[in-house]
Amino acid sequence: xxxxxxxxxxxxxxxxxxxxxxxxxxxxxxxxxxxxxxxxxxxxxxxxxxxxxxxxxxxxxxxxxxxxxxxxxxxxxxxxxxxxxxxxxxxxxxxxxxxxxxxxxxxxxxxxxxxxxxxxxxxxxxxxxxxxxxxxxxxx
Amino acid sequence: xxxxxxxxxxxxxxxxxxxxxxxxxxxxxxxxxxxxxxxxxxxxxxxxxxxxxxxxxxxxxxxxxxxxxxxxxxxxxxxxxxxxxxxxxxxxxxxxxxxxxxxxxxxxxxxxxxxxxxxxxxxxxxxxxxxxxxxxxxxxxxxxxxxxxxxxxxxxxxxxxxxxxxxxxxxxxxxxxxxxxxxxxxxxxxxxxxxxxxxxxxxxxxxxxxxxxxxxxxxxxxxxxxxxxxxxxxxxxxxxxxxxxxxxxxxxxxxxxxxxxxxxxxxxxxxxxxxxxxxxxxxxxxxxxxxxxxxxxxxxxxxxxxxxxxxxxxxxxxxxxxxxxxxxxxxxxxxxxxxxxxxxxxxxxxxxxxxxxxxxxxxxxxxxxxxxxxxxxxxxxxxxxxxxxxxxxxxxxxxxxxxxxxxxxxxxxxxxxxxxxxxxxxxxxxxxxxxxxxxxxxxxxxxxxxxxxxxxxxxxxxxxxxxxxxxxxxxxxxxxxxxxxxxxxxx
Numbered sequence: 001x002x003x004x005x006x007x008x009x010x011x012x013x014x015x016x017x018x019x020x021x022x023x024x025x026x027x028x029x030x031x032x033x034x035x036x037x038x039x040x041x042x043x044x045x046x047x048x049x050x051x052x053x054x055x056x057x058x059x060x061x062x063x064x065x066x067x068x069x070x071x072x073x074x075x076x077x078x079x080x081x082x083x084x085x086x087x088x089x090x091x092x093x094x095x096x097x098x099x100x101x102x103x104x105x106x107x108x109x110x111x112x113x114x115x116x117x118x119x120x121x122x123x124x125x126x127x128x129x130x131x132x133x134x135x136x137x138x139x140x
Numbered sequence: 141x142x143x144x145x146x147x148x149x150x151x152x153x154x155x156x157x158x159x160x161x162x163x164x165x166x167x168x169x170x171x172x173x174x175x176x177x178x179x180x181x182x183x184x185x186x187x188x189x190x191x192x193x194x195x196x197x198x199x200x201x202x203x204x205x206x207x208x209x210x211x212x213x214x215x216x217x218x219x220x221x222x223x224x225x226x227x228x229x230x231x232x233x234x235x236x237x238x239x240x241x242x243x244x245x246x247x248x249x250x251x252x253x254x255x256x257x258x259x260x261x262x263x264x265x266x267x268x269x270x271x272x273x274x275x276x277x278x279x280x281x282x283x284x285x286x287x288x289x290x291x292x293x294x295x296x297x298x299x300x301x302x303x304x305x306x307x308x309x310x311x312x313x314x315x316x317x318x319x320x321x322x323x324x325x326x327x328x329x330x331x332x333x334x335x336x337x338x339x340x341x342x343x344x345x346x347x348x349x350x351x352x353x354x355x356x357x358x359x360x361x362x363x364x365x366x367x368x369x370x371x372x373x374x375x376x377x378x379x380x381x382x383x384x385x386x387x388x389x390x391x392x393x394x395x396x397x398x399x400x401x402x403x404x405x406x407x408x409x410x411x412x413x414x415x416x417x418x419x420x421x422x423x424x425x426x427x428x429x430x431x432x433x434x435x436x437x438x439x440x441x442x443x444x445x446x447x448x449x450x451x452x453x454x455x456x457x458x459x460x461x462x463x464x465x466x467x468x469x470x471x472x473x474x475x476x477x478x479x480x481x482x483x484x485x486x487x488x489x490x491x492x493x494x495x496x497x498x499x500x501x502x503x504x505x506x507x508x509x510x511x512x513x514x515x516x517x518x519x520x521x522x523x524x525x526x527x528x529x530x531x532x533x534x535x536x537x538x539x540x541x542x543x544x545x546x547x548x549x550x551x552x553x554x555x556x557x558x559x560x561x562x563x564x565x566x567x568x569x570x571x572x573x574x575x576x577x578x579x580x581x582x583x584x585x586x587x588x589x590x591x592x593x594x595x596x597x598x599x600x601x602x603x604x605x606x607x608x609x610x611x612x613x614x615x616x617x618x619x620x621x622x623x624x625x626x627x628x629x630x631x
Contacts, residue, residue: 131489
């Protein structure tokens with residue numbers, strides 16, 4: 001069981017929505033539990049946001065925290081393009097659609113980021129239901 | 141708790157006799173004078189003072205109502221029309237007691253749909269949800285225009301009070317889409333207004349197709365808040381449902397830009413509807429109880445609905461829409477266009493409630509009180525209105541819930557600051573804020589609609605005396621004994 005902080009700013013509300021979609025999924029729980037990383041995600045034209053994975057908790061902090069493990073910068077339209085499959089996030093770094101800092105040689109960090117952020121976004125985007133009242137009836 | 145005001149409305153006939161007469165007209169089952177039945181009609185969500193009615197009746201047909209009006213006119217007993225009590229203006233609170241006529245229970249039939257001339261003939265109690273379901277099930281090629289209201293709100297109440305709707309950018313006020321009315325006047329006569337005026341007895345069901353070109357008597361009933369007669373039928377226009385409908389969103393970072401956007405996008409004539417909501421309003425819809433604005437956040441979100449018969453038509457409309465956006469961006473406006481459906485899935489699906497109308501935005505009514513300054517506003521004053529209203533909300537430390545939309549391709553707009561509040565706790569603060577909003581907005585030329593009596597009292601000080609005199613003369617002429625919803629507009 002993971003807990004996701006209920007946020008109050010726009011970007012965190014969106015990430016809360018995306019992560020909540022998978023919060024009861026075994027694979028997602030395995031991915032985030034004890035990851036213990038701080039990831040800065042800057043969705044332009046909005047502000048940078050630090051997503052803190054700690055134990056079984058996911059928390060949000062507006063701005064860039066100290067000692068972050070990774071920084072990612074992309075714009076909102078690119079985020080939608082990745083989510084809806086119009087652009088490939090892997091090539092997105094190569095062709096400058098997404099900037100990443102702090103990867104070093106840690107390929108596991110990149111894979112986890114991809115599986116936690118990008119795959120979750122793609123899953124939410126692929127959800128055929130667009131009626132809120134039919135969504136996540138059990139967990140809402 | 142509702143305090144009953146002292147009235148002397150039973151001078152001519154005593155209350156027991158009234159009850160006997162009402163039972164004779166409507167039948168015992170459909171008349172009540174019990175407090176337990178009357179209480180729900182004594183108040184609404186707003187700050188307007190409650191008051192108990194003396195009776196509630198549930199009519200089934202106009203013959204009963206003719207008899208009721210004659211009886212009430214003779215004995216000077218107030219009649220207050222009621223559909224579902226969802227107006228946000230205290231309009232069905234029986235200011236002087238009397239008889240509530242609840243149309244919502246039995247006079248709620250969809251009487252006729254004319255596919256060729258695209259209109260529907262309704263009894264007063266029909267709700268938006270009922271009409272939408274009926275059209276979707278039986279006439280999928282047609283649509284009605286729905287306001288930002290729950291499905292259980294009444295259609296006729298909204299049109300007759302000039303509500304807005306979700307094709308307002310194209311058609312303007314709902315009242316403009318009325319084709320015809322059937323009304324009972326104070327003397328108990330039944331009058332049909334509009335193209336349905338031919339014929340001595342019942343009108344042909346297919347004759348409710350237009351409002352003009354005879355003298356427009358509809359003005360005697362529109363926006364009068366039930367003060368001039370009882371409406372028993374209303375025909376409203378329907379619209380073709382186009383195969384392509386897409387919604388574009390716009391994140392707006394500076395509040396002062398909403399005026400330019402409203403005016404310029406509206407006048408492109410490519411948008412059926414455009415609605416602006418403040419970020420705090422959006423957050424409230426995502427279940428954040430007391431939303432705040434943080435540095436770096438956009439201040440408003442606008443949605444624009446674009447419809448088309450073909451992909452080519454859609455592309456042409458989009459080109460025009462995006463050209464305006466691009467021009468503003470080049471000028472340095474901090475706006476960001478998005479596809480609404482794509483964005484909303486990732487952000488929070490709840491926001492679809494804003495566009496899938498009619499719908500219930502639960503968080504809007506989760507406190508015990510809800511009120512607003514719903515107004516028609518001059519579009520050239522939007523910048524000033526937004527700035528001043530934002531300052532007022534800040535002064536009272538209340539989140540800015542602002543909703544706005546261009547009407548009729550931006551000839552005018554709807555400007556609506558909304559306040560939800562806890563009754564008996566925040567009422568005083570809410571009322572103070574609303575008072576200041578009224579003063580500010582009326583000074584800038586706004587005209588409130590579905591206006592509560594305390595607000596019309598303020599407006600009367602600013603309206604030209606000739607208008608007030610004409611208005612009062614008409615009221616006296618239409619309702620000499622003051623039986624129709626007395627107290628509204630301080631009559």
